[in-house]
Amino acid sequence: VLRFHADRVESFQDTLVAEIPFTVQLNGEELVTILCTPEHLLELAVGYLYSEGFIGNKEDILDLGLDRAGPSALVTTRLSVNARDLYEKRKRLITPGCIDAAGIQAPGPDARPLGAEQASLTVRAADIRKALREVNGFAELYRRTGGVHNAALCAGPAVLFFSEDIGRHNALDKVVGRSLLAGIPLDDKTVITSGRISSPVVMKMTRAGAPVLVSRSAPTSEAVRLAEAFGLTLIGFARGSRFNVYSNGWRVERT
Amino acid sequence: VLRFHADRVESFQDTLVAEIPFTVQLNGEELVTILCTPEHLLELAVGYLYSEGFIGNKEDILDLGLDRAGPSALVTTRLSVNARDLYEKRKRLITPGCIDAAGIQAPGPDARPLGAEQASLTVRAADIRKALREVNGFAELYRRTGGVHNAALCAGPAVLFFSEDIGRHNALDKVVGRSLLAGIPLDDKTVITSGRISSPVVMKMTRAGAPVLVSRSAPTSEAVRLAEAFGLTLIGFARGSRFNVYSNGWRVERT
Numbered sequence: 001v002l003r004f005h006a007d008r009v010e011s012f013q014d015t016l017v018a019e020i021p022f023t024v025q026l027n028g029e030e031l032v033t034i035l036c037t038p039e040h041l042l043e044l045a046v047g048y049l050y051s052e053g054f055i056g057n058k059e060d061i062l063d064l065g066l067d068r069a070g071p072s073a074l075v076t077t078r079l080s081v082n083a084r085d086l087y088e089k090r091k092r093l094i095t096p097g098c099i100d101a102a103g104i105q106a107p108g109p110d111a112r113p114l115g116a117e118q119a120s121l122t123v124r125a126a127d128i129r130k131a132l133r134e135v136n137g138f139a140e141l142y143r144r145t146g147g148v149h150n151a152a153l154c155a156g157p158a159v160l161f162f163s164e165d166i167g168r169h170n171a172l173d174k175v176v177g178r179s180l181l182a183g184i185p186l187d188d189k190t191v192i193t194s195g196r197i198s199s200p201v202v203m204k205m206t207r208a209g210a211p212v213l214v215s216r217s218a219p220t221s222e223a224v225r226l227a228e229a230f231g232l233t234l235i236g237f238a239r240g241s242r243f244n245v246y247s248n249g250w251r252v253e254r255t
Numbered sequence: 256v257l258r259f260h261a262d263r264v265e266s267f268q269d270t271l272v273a274e275i276p277f278t279v280q281l282n283g284e285e286l287v288t289i290l291c292t293p294e295h296l297l298e299l300a301v302g303y304l305y306s307e308g309f310i311g312n313k314e315d316i317l318d319l320g321l322d323r324a325g326p327s328a329l330v331t332t333r334l335s336v337n338a339r340d341l342y343e344k345r346k347r348l349i350t351p352g353c354i355d356a357a358g359i360q361a362p363g364p365d366a367r368p369l370g371a372e373q374a375s376l377t378v379r380a381a382d383i384r385k386a387l388r389e390v391n392g393f394a395e396l397y398r399r400t401g402g403v404h405n406a407a408l409c410a411g412p413a414v415l416f417f418s419e420d421i422g423r424h425n426a427l428d429k430v431v432g433r434s435l436l437a438g439i440p441l442d443d444k445t446v447i448t449s450g451r452i453s454s455p456v457v458m459k460m461t462r463a464g465a466p467v468l469v470s471r472s473a474p475t476s477e478a479v480r481l482a483e484a485f486g487l488t489l490i491g492f493a494r495g496s497r498f499n500v501y502s503n504g505w506r507v508e509r510t
Contacts, residue, residue: 002504004380006496009509014499019453019475035453125259147451147473166453166475196402198274198290198421218402220274220421241261244269249257254264 017147019166023072024048027079037148037165040174042066044165045073047177051169051204058180111203114231117187118211123156123233124253128190128214129241130157135192138162151175154190168195169204176208186210197223197236206230212251214238219246272402274421278327279303282334292403292420295429297321299420300328302432306424306459313435366458369486372442373466378411378488379508383445383469384496385412390447393417406430406448408439414447415439423450424459431463441465452478452491461485467506469493474501 001014023033024045031054036044042064049055055077063076131154138159139150150164151171161182163174172193179186190212191205197219203226205213214235219227227234227247234246245252256269278288279300286309291299297319304310310332318331386409393414394405405419406426416437418429427448434441445467446460452474458481460468469490474482482489482502489501500507 002500002507004496004498004500004507004509006384014501016476016479017473019477035455129261147475166451196421200290218272220402221271222274224271241259243259245257245259246269252257252259254259 017166020071023070025072025074026054027076034167034170036167036170038071039165040163040178041071042073043163043174043177043181044170045075045177046180047173047175048170049075049077050176050180051173051207058183111226111230112207113229114206114209114211118209118231121188121211122251122253123190123212124255126255127157128212128235128238128243128252131159131190131192132214132238132243134159135162139164139194149193149195151191151193151195153179153184153186154192155188156190160184160189168193169201171195172201172204176204179208190214192238196220197234199223199226202226202230202232202234206232214243272421275326278325280327280329281309282331289422289425291422291425293326294420295418295433296326297328298418298429298432298436299425300330300432301435302428302430303425304330304332305431305435306428306462313438366481366485367462368484369461369464369466373464373486376443376466377506377508378445378467379510381510382412383467383490383493383498383507386414386445386447387469387493387498389414390417394419394449404448404450406446406450408434408441409445409447410443411445415444423448424456426450427456427459431459434463445469447493451475452489454478454481457481457485457487457489461487469498 001012003010003012018038019035020038021033022036022041024031034048055061060078061075062078065074067074135152148164148166149168149171150162151174152159153161153175161175161178163171165171165174175191186209189210191210192214194216196217197213197215199220199222202223212233216238217236219234219236224234224246231248233248233251235243236246237244256267258265258267273293274290275293276288277291277296277299279286289303310316315333316330317333320329322329390407403419403421404423404426405417406429407414408416408430416430416433418426420426420429430446441464444465446465447469449471451472452468452470454475454477457478467488471493472491474489474491479489479501486503488503488506490498491501492499
């Protein structure tokens with residue numbers, strides 16, 4: 001790589017983020033190929049299946065394996081009536097151009113507001129700041145390449161899982177997948193992400209049951225509207241010790 | 256919005272980036288719905304159709320209209336044999352989960368290396384820096400919300416068109432669409448974007464014929480490999496007067 005400075009050019013060796021096609025085989029059929037960063041692939045497969053409505057819980061997974069050669073995930077599931085219906089519907093769907101981060105809408109699973117479990121849960125501002133510092137520490141470690149998003153699963157101030165991916169949706173799916181695989185309920189957890197918050201991200205998080213979503217970037221207007229309606233506490237522009245609370249601010253204790 | 260500082264909480268009015276579903280109707284049928292920022296919608300529709308292989312040039316568009324109510328674009332095209340084939344193939348395609356920036360691969364149009372037109376074209380480092388400064392100036396103007404990507408079409412040091420969108424692919428499609436609609440060939444132009452460069456972005460740009468792609472973010476390993484093979488000069492981490500040249504560096508004149 002040639003680095004051009006204002007007054008000189010130097011040559012150096014750069015580290016690039018890997019990008020691989022990863023295929024999810026569902027019950028013997030190729031379901032989808034995802035461009036992603038080759039880490040936490042099982043978490044990605046499981047999180048993807050959950051986020052898209054193909055499974056509703058860990059018990060729906062009858063068998064799960066990873067073929068490193070593909071790489072691909074081989075998943076056998078208990079197909080509920082809903083999932084089967086979804087699967088058929090999608091086969092008939094026209095959704096061209098879903099290449100890597102285009103803003104294409106496909107009929108996903110039904111949106112799901114948060115329930116009674118999260119109705120009284122609060123989170124301390126000090127804990128959010130502490131978790132953010134820890135996540136930034138992890139991100140520093142990984143910041144060789146600059147080209148990735150990350151997402152973290154946090155219990156109060158503690159970071160339980162940290163993922164990164166070239167796709168912001170993938171990074172979040174890895175968190176959802178880890179929570180399912182490890183049996184860690186999201187009901188009382190905080191999810192921190194580096195990515196922008198659009199309405200599909202809010203749908204993904206409320207579906208998974210996470211009551212607090214923190215981003216270092218901005219939310220869209222539609223994301224804030226949905227988060228308000230669905231009971232999610234949406235926090236954006238979390239940088240240093242500052243952050244903005246866009247919805248359900250009652251959940252954030254000021255101490 | 257509540258802004259939490261280290262030592263106090265203030266309430267303020269924030270400006271959020273708009274996010275709308277925009278439908279492209281192709282020859283009377285609904286082709287796709289794209290989540291996007293409601294600016295330059297005609298450019299987005301045309302750029303999308305080109306990038307996805309439904310049109311090959313401006314002449315393929317027989318009629319083009321915008322229904323502001325939807326909003327949707329109503330496009331009538333001359334369907335070449337290839338486009339018809341593509342259209343049919345996609346109808347039979349399973350591509351679930353293409354919601355907003357997931358890294359899903361769908362069979363797009365054939366990748367297309369740059370041709371003879373761009374084989375001897377060079378660009379001056381000083382012009383790249385000048386164009387970057389101008390693009391940053393535009394971005395400042397628009398930086399009320401923080402939640403958008405942008406892309407610009409540049410002739411040497413001059414910025415001819417500036418677009419922004421919540422999706423990095425959308426911002427680039429708007430540039431491609433503008434170039435087609437305004438009859439500005441991309442063969443000798445530089446495209447500047449804020450977004451990360453993955454392999455589909457490289458495919459989109461070489462297909463459109465742009466020989467130089469500059470990003471303020473990082474490229475992936477696969478993007479660099481493709482750019483090298485397809486003749487594209489790929490520049491990343493363009494910040495201030497520094498930038499890194501990842502492929503086909505012969506095209507960058509050091510003055």
